[in-house]
Amino acid sequence: MTRKSLTLLIAGATVLVAAGGLTFKTIDEKRARANLIDSTRATMVFVEGGTFTMGNYRAPLQRQDGTVIETYVADHSTSETRQVTVDSFYIAPRQVTQSEAALFDRAQGRARDVAAGMENRPAAFSHQEATAYCAWLGDAAGLPMRLPTEAEWEYMARSRGQTPFWPTDNGSFEYGRNVFDLSTLPRMSQDRPDVASFPPNPLGIYDLSGGLYDWVSDRAATDPEEAIIFKGGSDYSSALYETIPTRGMSDSTGRAYEATLKAMLTGAYESAEMEEMGQLYGLPPTHVGARCVVELDQRPSETGFGTVPGPILLSPPYRATSPEGWGTD
16 A cells, blocks of 8 residues: 555545544434423423412511511512412423533534533523523424513412412421522532422422522513513522512613722722612622523413423421521511
């Protein structure tokens, strides 16, 4: 065999190996996408619609001395309340994971590094990214998917409009059993558990009081026009105080972020308007995830996908096993 023939043979083999690697990678990508679609269709939880009073409400809370008081669930006694009717819908039982977010990013021509062992940790998104993810997954699955509205989120977290303090399996807050115990895992995001590591709420929805917050798609009429809202509890803060009616607010324009950064550097805001925006929103949240809904009101027996939750079992009076002793005074 001549040197030229040998060179051509090696070059051809190299091309074949590279093409084979590309083929296997493409096959793996298609398989992962198909698995995501199948899992999504199989696990979406059907939430039967109804009417409830959205906003702050009162519920029985048991103190550590055993006495029971009737108190507001949020940390303020006055809150906008309104009667809301929610149509039936489907919602993902868990937040989007790091591996699923990486699959989405690759489909958009971007790269997301996912360290070994982190594949099933919840993935943080901007509001824009979360909106795009749900639209992308909906297109892939052939379903009308989007982020939940705030009313849908509260209705679901309250197990179809019930009055628990926290969106846990029993309505109570029990460190280490039904919520993340930060005191044992000081590194937060590095030690954040996988999704669905703790019991779900009675509808079968996981991680509503820990891990990451959830973005919602809308805002109240009284909110500023640039506001974007997130709900739930997160290990970024004290989820104990983040009961169901509480809500976080961020700025969709980015102006508050820029104003706050400049104020941190210079020691003052450029204007009264920027100071107001900075104090209202602060820095943008980095601990918010995505949880998608399907905008269909037919039951799984009609749609051919999803699950129907069992009976709603809550245990009032509600209680918190907290090192701070919240609610004992």
